[in-house]
Amino acid sequence: MFAQGIAPVTTSEIGIGIGGANYKGEISPNYRFLNNQPALTVFYRRDMSNAITLRGGLMGSHRIAENNTFSDEVYADDRPYHTYREGEIYLSLLEVSGVMEYNFLDYYDMKQKPRVSPYVFVGVAGLVYNIKLELHEPLLPGANGDRIKPFETNVAVSVPFGVGVKYALSRHWNLGLEFGARKLFTDRFDYLSEDDEVYLANPHDKDWYYYNGVSISYTFYRTNCPPVYKKNPGLLD
Known part of the structure; x- marks a missing residue:
């Protein structure tokens, strides 16, 4: 990005991505790849140095549905509450995030062939999500209506972090692959928390959600001209 005898060049990117969103909590206590539901992302990236980029x-994702899989040995042996609850959630979410990426290689060095770099990222995100919970166990107390909690809209804050790799298809076009986890500070992302004693929620862990996918982006280059010399420079200029 910086070359001897050449004015510094900075870059910015706009991009879109497609992938899968996932959830981990009371209904789905383990990350399961097959539970991914389609998700879309758009982003803007700006380099701050050879190693650091910022991204917003x-x-x-719409209708992430997590069904309790009773044939799963993990649920049957280690998670007996899942068989008792027979729960299912429907979840839609919209996330706004800002993260810092650390690139392990100088991705902006045009002499690098091929131009590729793995990276790690961490940041902060806010999200709005819409959740509905259904519990199908007939032995649970209450009428049927009490066991179906209607759609509810909430907001939350999370910490996104993860890994990825970017590859230059050409001078302007880039391909990316990323896997990221989001640490939440609430246990009510799936409507189940320690307050719901009847439904046997785990009070000792918070909920998580994930995004993994591929992206394509377009790079803009800007040459930063050096400052104009003064007509009458002083002794210290």
Whole structure:
């Protein structure tokens, strides 16, 4: 990005991505790849140095459905509460995030062939999500209506972090692959928390959600001209 005898060049990117969103909590206590539901993302990335880039983005996913899989040995042996609850959630979310990426290689060095770099990222995100919970166990107390909690809209804050790799298809076009986790500070992302004693929620862990996918982006280059010399420079200029 910086070459001897050449004015510094900075870059910015706009991009879109497609992938899968996932959730981990009371209904789905383990990350399961097959539970991914389609998700889309748009982002803007700006380099701050050869190693550091900043990225802001939007990510959305509609109707993430997590079904309790009773044939799963993990649920049957280690998670007996899942058989008792027979729970299912429907979840839509929209995330706004800002993250810092650390690139392990100088991705902006045009002499590098091929131009590729793995990276790690961490940041902060806010999200709006819409959740509905259904519990199908007939032995649970209350009428049927009490066991179906209607759609509810909430907001939350999370810490996104993860890994990725970017590859230059050409001078302007880039391909990316990323896997990221989001640490939440609430246990009500799936409507189940320690307050719901009847439904046997785990009070000792918070909920998580994930995004993994591929992206394509377009790079803009800007040459930063050096400052204009003064007509009458002083002794210290």
